[in-house]
Amino acid sequence: MIEDRTEDAEAARDESSSRAVAVCADPVRAGLRGRCPRCGQGALFDGFLKVRPACTACGLDYSTIQTGDGPASFIMQIAGFLVGFSALFVEIKFHPPMWVHLVVWLPLVVVLSLALMRPGRGLMIALQYRNQR
Template sequence: MDGPQDTSKGQPGLVPAALFGLCPRCGARTLFDGMAKFAPRCRVCTLDFDRFNVGDGPAAFLTLIVGAIIVIGAVWLQLAVEPPFWVHVLLWVPLATLGVIWGLRAGKAALLAAEYQREAGEGRLRK
């Protein structure tokens, strides 16, 4: 069974797991298989990541937060310096893209690590 082991030795905390994509069981950097896609399982300790239901919960909040930061920065820059439009494009499009991708990775990893630490799982009908 893929439950937590008896000791917490080697298990990363929530913040390191989120920031570095660490497996919540062994601490290896095996959580992601792409930009923001989870690997099916840890290559080191074989923890099945597919059993966790993180979903796209962080995406909506993240988009709103990153969007607000980008809009505030763009309005401030426009009012302070009045740069040409191309400066806004070169500055804010990459920053928004990187902010969303990094935030999705961190948010999804944090939710998966929290589910693992609290032994959360899908609801099952008991007979």
């Protein structure tokens, strides 16, 4: 469960020297962009997929986030569907040799999986935050 410490947010609002905590209107959009689901400002990731310990803007604690393998399984299903049916369509329509399939579809599935992994994990974190507030 994501700890959303309201007393920390209230204390941050009261202190003039501290950063004010803004509430993000759409945590899902912030998660897809790799931003904090609460404020929409701080970075969510430290590296490619490693989640930061806390938000640098509002202080939301990310240490309790547990997405598991959810994003990876969804990404595999999406990429597999797109590439599988595209390869099937190309095979039925054009009948290319097998090496063309290997040259086209294997790199495409790798690129598609890597491109969708970070937004997918951000989305899962944002949905977890939105549904557990």
